[in-house]
Each structure stands twice: as C-alpha cells, then as structure tokens.
Amino acid sequence: MGFYFDKFEHRQPEPPLPHNEYIEMAWQFFAVMALTVGLWYIAWRWTHSLNYDALWYAIPLAIAETGAYIGLVFFTFNLWKVEDTPQQEAPKLLSEVVNYEPQEDRPISVDVYFPTYDEDPELVRLSIRDAKKMLNPMNVTILIHVLDDGGREVMQQVAQEEGVNYITRDSNEGFKAGNLRNAMEQTGGDFIVICDADTRPFPTLLKNTLGYFCDSDVAWVQTPQWFFDLPEGKSLDDVLGKYLSTPGKWLGNSIQKIMGPVRIGEDPFVNDPKMFYDVIQRRRNWCNASFCCGAGSIHRREAVMEAALKTYAEHIAKQVDNDTVKIIKLTGEEKLDKGLEDTLRQQVVQKHEFTPYRFHVSEDIYTSIVLHSDPDRNWKSVMHPEVESKMLSPQDLLTWTVQRFKYAGGTLDIALNDNPVFRKGMSLPQRLMYATTIWSYIGGIWNAIFLTAPLIYLFFAIAPVQSYSMDFYIHILPFLLLTEIAFMLGGWGLAGYPSKASYLAFFPTNLRALWTVLKGEKICFPVTPKDRQEGNFLHLAVPQTAIIILTIIGIIFAWSQYQLEHPSYDINGVLLNTFWGFNNILALSSILFAAFWKPDEEAEKKAEEELKQEEQESQSVEQVLGKAGQML
Secondary structure (H helix, E strand, O other): OOOHHHHHOOOOOOOOOOOOHHHHHHHHHHHHHHHHHHHHHHHHHHHHHEOHHHHHHHHHHHHHHHHHHHHHHHHHHHOOOOOOOOOOOOOOEHHHOOOOOOOOOOEOEEEEEEEEOOOOHHHHHHHHHHHHOOOOHHHOEEEEEEEEOOOOHHHHHHHHHHOOEEEEOOOOOOHHHHHHHHHHHHOOOOEEEEOOOOOEEOOOHHHHHHHHHHOOOEEEEEOOOOEOOOOOOEEHHHHHHHHHHHHHHHHHHHHHHHHOOOEEOOOOOOOOOHHHHHHHHHHHHHHOOOOOOOOOEEEEHHHHHHHHHHHHHHHHHHHHHHHHHHHHHHHOOOOOOHHHHHHHHHHHHHHOOOOOOOOOOOHHHHHHHHHHOOOOOOOEEEEOOOOOEEEOOOOOHHHHHHHHHHHHHHHHHHHHHOOHHHOOOOOHHHHHHHHHHHHHHHOHHHHHHHHHHHHHHHHHOOOOEOOOOHHHHHHHHHHHHHHHHHHHHHOOOOOOHHHHHHHHHOHHHHHHHHHHHHOOOOOOOOOOOOOOOOOOOHHHHHHHHHHHHHHHHHHHHHHHHHHOOOOOOOHHHHHHHHHHHHHHHHHHHHHHHHHHOOOOHHHHHHHHHHHHHHHHHHHHHHHHHHHHHHHO
16 A cells, blocks of 8 residues: 655655854844844834824734734744753663662663554554664663554554554543553553654664653653655746746746745645744753653653642642532531541542543643643753654645644643643743743734734725834834844744744634634644545635735725825835735735645656656566576
8 A cells, every 4th residue: 555655755854953153142142133123113113103093003003013022022032042952872771760779670661652543554554663663772671552542443453463562442531642641551661752643753763862861850852843745846947947938947047046946835834843843942942941742752651640640639639629618608617527528529539530641632732831840850851853753744724724723722722721821830931931832822813913904004095103204114124124134043044934924824723723712612623634635725715815815906906096196195105015915915825825735746746657666676676686596
C-alpha cells in the first residue's frame, strides 16, 4: 500500500538556526528602539490624534493598536535571548537520573506511546517501524505501545505483527489525555515518549534527549515538530514561463535575482513550524517556560505523576471546602461533624477521577502549566533544538482550520478557567511567557479591526485621526520601520511575512474560539485528518473573501471620488488607506489560495517517475549482484 508522502521520504530537516551573539545584540538594540518609539506613538494616538467627530471609530482603532503594541512587548520579551540547555551523554542507570539513591540500581526503561483513534493502521505501522529503529543508548529498556481508542481488530493485528504492545479501553473519556492515563496505569517506564499516530521518530531521538534528564529536575523535553510532506511549490520563473513563455521566464529570473528564491504554492497553509520551535519555543529555555506540544516530547513519569497527585489533592480539598460552606449555610450549623465531613470527602473523591494528564483538549500545555507551577520541585522543561522525528502536515484548509481552532480554543479555555498568569508557583518570566501565548489568541479581536478599518475611510471618507498630516507620519513611520528591522533580526533570517499574514488571516477562527469559550461551551472538534480532504473549502474563507471584495470596491470608489474632487477625500487619506487595503488583501489572499490549493499533479507525477526509476535501478543492481553470486 502506498501513501501520497512516499515521494517525500528522502527529505531531511534543516539544522537548527545557529546562535549568533552579534545578531542577538543588534536585535535587542532595535527591539528596545522599536518599543520606545512605539510607546511614543501610542501615547500620541491617545492624546493628540483622535478624531473627536468619529470617536465610535477612532477609539476602537486606538484600542486595537494598543492591544497590538502590548502583544509586541510580550513577543519582544519572548524573543529576547537564546540560552540552549547543555546536552549530556545519555544515562544508563536509574541512579543517574533521580535525586535519591535507589535501593536496587537498574537500567533505565522507556515507554513509547502511539495514541490512535481512527488513523490508517498502515500509517501507524510506519511509525512503529521507525520507532523500532531508534538507537538504544546505553542499553536502556525500550517498550513500544499502541494506544488504540478505536478498539480496532486490524490495529491490534498490526501491533501483533510488529511485536509491540497493544492497549485499548472501553470508553473514550478524556480525549487523548484519557488515553494516555489509561496507558500509564498499564505501563511502568521511567520515561515516556509521546507520539501521534503519524509521528516517525528518528534513530537519534533517545540518544540525543535522554541526557537532559541527568538533571533530576528536568520533567520533560520537547523536540521540534517537522512536517516532511510540505509542498515544495514551483519557482517563479517556471510559473511565469508556463503562462508568458520566454518573457515570463526572464521576468521571473530577474525578480528572484533581486528578492531571492520565490516559490509559488510552497507551504500554502503556512505549516512550517520552524519559526515556532526554533525561534519562539527555543527562546523560552532561559526562563524555564518552554511548554509541551505533545508529539515528539519525552516525559519523566515521576514528574507527571507527582504533579498530578498534588493537583488532584488540591482540587479535592477545594471542592470539599466549597461543599462544606454550602451545607453550613443551608443547615445553619457552625461546622460539620466528622462523620458527615468524611462522607462528603468520599463523595467528592468518587466524582473526580485522578488523571496524570488533564482531561482537556490541550492536555499538553495544561500539563506543562501544572509542572511549571509546582513550588516544591522546581520542575524544568527543555526545548531541544534539533529535529528528532517527522510527521504529516495538514493538506487542506478544513484540516488546517480544525487544528488552529483546537490550539486557540484550548489555550483560551485554560486562560479563562485556570489562567497560568495568576497561578501560584510561577515565576514572573514564566507568567509573561504564558501571557504571550494567551495574548496572541486574543489578537483576533484587533486583527478584525485592522482588516475592516480602512473600509470606513474608503467608503465614507471618515478618518480615525484628526488628519493625515506630517505629524502623523513622523510618529508612525519610525515605529513601523524600526519594528520591521528588529524582527528581521529577531527571526534570524527566517521569512516573517508568511507567519504574520497567516496570523492576520485566521482571525475568524480565533474569534470563533474566543466566543465558544466565553459562552462556556465545550471545545469540540474531529480528530485531525491525516489524509487530504477533497472538496470546495471556500465556505471556510467567507469572512476573508468578503473583506477582500469590499476592500477592492472601496479602493476603486475612493479613487473615483477623489478624481471627481469630492471635498471629503484628500490624496493623503486615499493613498494611505489604499496601501493599507492592499496589504490586507495580500495577507487574506493566502487563505483563498489555500482554499483552492491542490497538489501539483505534474510535480507528483515527476516525483513518482523518479521514485519508480530509483526502484528499477535498485532492482537491476540486486539482479546483477544475484547473478554474480550464483556464478561465484
């Protein structure tokens, strides 16, 4: 059986971005400059620029700009510096990774979990086989487990054929977290490697990560997620040459000489996680705030269980206290007798199950919060910079939207019900790092304002400022310029625009997640599909499409009114809002492209032919060697 990604198996991940202290110093200098000038701009916006004739429009936009500036402050703190955790040689014995003297020293044991529900069993088989190829550092005990929440006979058969353990359960309570808890009750490894069904570990995963646990306070290690099946796209000269012949190819080559390589159709869903792992998460190491992202992470069982027990005990005590207060108010008694109090405690314990991983849609980040906030143990996290596994990316807009809704909804639900910013046990830097993540998802509010704001001027000639005067440009242009320079340096050369455009474009998903959480509804979503979903996904981009169409109409209308010398339209306002509108169109058009994107059939055909040719050549070599062997 073949998969669409077979032709990408030869791909290798890029190495981690090299740390350069001079670039880091330049980034810090320009970041401070940008924030200083930005504060000057925000203060001016509130005190000297508001259009008092249209406060209904001017104030929301100023609030949006202030919210975005606060997000910029958080993000600057997040990216401030790099401080990688030193690697150590993989340990051999339990005594090397714990802070006590074991009664009987023994080799370390590792459980590798593959939670699955309805994924293709043959896909899981590939993951199992790669896990079996992992190098065994210092002869530790490695056990592989398939955690099948689907209870499928065919999945059990695959596990038996591959010689790995098969675990299932009667219910699907608690999503993935419940599946993990069930597995922990039936296994006993000192460390747990958590994979998704499509996670393909590299042979070096344990060899390169177990050494971190020689520090007995390290609770988990997260490795970067790498999607090896991202579309490569076509070079600009090939695309233009196809439609414009030789002049198009010449034009494409000329543009690329100036701008560098440009590929059309490359990573249409902005799935490349390098910016997130190699820049954002990696720079949280210095303050012990890199959080777990699920697949590709290694956990210390002791840490997960200990933190879970403390949280469980605290939750039971809090619930008993609350129920006691209610009963006292109803009965009028001063306090409960001991028998009634014991009965009440038993009832609470029976209602609340103990679970190592929180029953939550975002159990990975929730577990991180519980461990980071444990004041007694000072548990540490490590973001390992090198890719140690490969997995599949969303291949259609539906899957992309489901995944983003899960991330946004899960994080916002935590922020509303158990906000880590106000949780006891967190250090100030940790609080700020978690605040950065939460604030980014609230950003859907001001992103919606930024996308619709230029429409008001384009259609009605109402400006949010008193005038588009020289004073306006003196305040805003230095801020924008310094911010761009700072984050070009802060991203270590990674292209930042695709991520910014994607962040702006998925504002409806963020808003829907925020509204769902505020209404108190449960964050529900289907399991992220591993195969490309066929169909028309334009319905998922209706808000973005509407803004694009209205912006185009608004630009045409504003310029026509200016040409007709309408007194309310001036050249500064029309030019500025046209530029603003075009920037919004460019950012949102990525969603439309993603809605209509399909794999390049020509590229797929070419890749398949190359794969067949390699197989034929390999078979020919084997035949020659076979004949030579017979002759000998």
